[in-house]
Amino acid sequence: MRFSAIGLILSLGAGAAFAAEKPVRFWNLTSETVTSLRLAPAGTRDFGADLTKGDSDGSVDHDERLAIKYLSPGLYDVSIGFKSGRSCAVSGVHIEAASVFSIEEKDLASCGK
Structure with missing residues (x-):
């Protein structure tokens, strides 16, 4: 019985650690291919690196x-x-840890070429 309880505790801890390591994912729900994706803390213009560079293509x-x-x-x-x-x-x-955030056509504003 003691080993079962220890096993349960270890498996729960491993599951929590796995969830914490799961990366955030961006889901492209626009009608086009995204070639540049940069994030800045809301209300700033401090955009970081282009995140699409992390994709294989x-x-x-x-x-x-x-x-x-x-x-x-x-x-x-x-x-x-x-x-x-x-x-x-x-x-x-709003981006949460280990979650998926998406952008759709209806979310897009201030578009230009």
């Missing part, structure tokens, strides 16, 4: 998900660029 197709390692949970503004040359902004994207 450097872009995120429609309905594709992109794993983003080392991203802290929080509220972000997004600068997003597309294969067509269009670029847009999305404000106030």
